[in-house]
Amino acid sequence: MLFDFVKQDDIDQKATAQNVRNFFYRDVENIMEFTGFDVQSVRFDSQPSGSNLNGVESQMVHGMDILKELRAVLDTIYSLDTKSRDIMIMRFLQHRQTKMIAIRLGYSYSRYKDLQRKALVKFAINYYLKTNRQLVIYK
Template sequence: MLHGLDIDTKATAENARQFLAHDLDKYLALAGEQRDGLKSPTITGMPKAKPAGNSTEDSYIRVITATAIVDCVKRAIANCSQRSREILTLCYLDSLADWKIAQRMNYSFSRYKDLKRQALCEFAGRYLYQATSAGIDDGDLNVYK
């Protein structure tokens, strides 16, 4: 672990959960995407710089940024371990209840909750990399101790 990067897993998992369960919908709407589109990682080019300008440009920038964020989510989920990817897909893309996912994956509910926290933390780390690579300023879902 790098010095100063000790992650608070509970708080990070909650941030990632909040992002995937609620905030992502705003970006999907702006990008003209659906959650189903996140399952197959069709990745487009992402903007590297934000132009400055008038309100029309600002609207375009919001759409371009939202599209980049959606692409970063696709990439982050696609790069997670198989188990984390399965949990994230079933929970946040297929909208299955936690108990159904635990049952489907043959885990006790308490074991599943631990694995879900791990999946959310893994997503947060992979999303940070993708967002940073895309030039997105506020892409850190991690909470540091």
């Protein structure tokens, strides 16, 4: 995994994690609202094609770009290790409370917060590789 090869000392992990949180709260929420996408219905086993376009996709070219962005977000989440993926899905797609996620995953609150920060940094690195959009903040 590329995350292991990136110099962690060069990354401001706290600022990067906050930047990714902002990205989810601002951009991803807007994308999901615009498309009316239900995260539970997203398929990860095939690329969108002309034969399975919904009304929003077929009516707007801009909508296609937005759906590509959403697809990139979802693909990036699903490319993470299981622990990071679970954290990202529960917190940022299903909007579960932090303490409830920690309990469900069997971690103390402080350990969960550390794992969440690491998951957010991994997301930022992998998202950059998929989209060339920079979410990583360097020292």
